Amino acid sequence: MTKELYVRFKLCDGSVQTILGDMLKPYSDTYLTKLVFNHDFKSTKDGQGLFWIDEEPQIFAAILTFYRHGQLLLPDIFVGIRDSIIDKYLLPIEKSSRVLDPPESTITMNIRRVRLRGATRAFSFPPSMETNRYLCTIVDPMWTDLPESDINDFFVVTSSANGIQYVRKSYLTVMNFLIEQGYEIERWDEKKQEVDLKKVYM
Template sequence: MTEELYIRFKLCDGSVQTILGTMLKPYPDSYLTKLVFNNDFKSTKDDQGFFCVDEEPQIFAAILTFYRHGQLLLPNIFVSIRDSIIDKYLLPFEKLPSTINSPESTITMNITRVRLRGAARTFVYAPSMEPMSYLCTIVDPMWTDLPESQISDFVVVTSHSNGIEYVRKSYLTVMNFLVSKGYEIERWDEHKEEVDLKKMNT
């Protein structure tokens, strides 16, 4: 059986959050990695293949940010339960020193992080069935899971061979669109055509 590229989690409010499976594997002892990859670990999937998790969406977004970037950036209202969240998800964190737990330094924000990767793909469309090459972008998390996808006119194509979702625009076009919607560029590798962006959600 081919391993799924993207892992999708359905939360208690019905929302879905997505991450690349490879992002989970560096932390084999953590809860989500065991949930997804350990056959001996009891997991719950719905009829669409989503893993069901009873969690607040803002907390879960912070958990996925940890897997992507190694930082646990909790919204301010959840900072007081940071240690219980670490215990619940078996994250490799120690308690913060008391100087870091000062009121001035525990103020965090809900941050959305997005990674873009440039790609070139050939698609065949009816009725001509002529193969056409396009500059595309791979988005993590998936483009259709981002709120900004609802206000864009970007065409999205999912490959039947590998399950990857491609936005049929260059990564620069997608980057500029997200920047216009409040994202900031954290890292930009022009050679690899990769961009990491973040957005502070108030």
């Protein structure tokens, strides 16, 4: 598996969630890392290279957030089963020492997190097939997996060599577009050209 290759998971509702494989590797004893990288571990990978997971999308998004940021941020409605989720995915998190009371609030917040990384990539396009270098953005999860990708005309190229999608816009352009769609900046490393954003859904 190449360094920045995405791993894609298909959930019980048919949706697909993605993460860079390198983000799984630090947690070698967890369920998802074993599923993806341990060839002796029973895998449910299909012919398209997607790993099938029987899980609620909101829970699985929180699981991937743990791999990206080291925190398990479950929506309120799933807090009562937090310990069973930790056990199921073999997460290195301390379990509750007491039974949690059901949340008082009936409002559930869902959070989508996106990481942008600036890149420069050489592409050639017909008819001339002349190779030029362009400013691009690598998006985690994949750009085409974000609902916001349906409301813009950004040109996206998927590398056949490593499976990475490149949005042929600078990371600042992509960042500003997502901010217009309701995302907030959590972290911005201008030197590395990396931005972490989040969007909260009620």
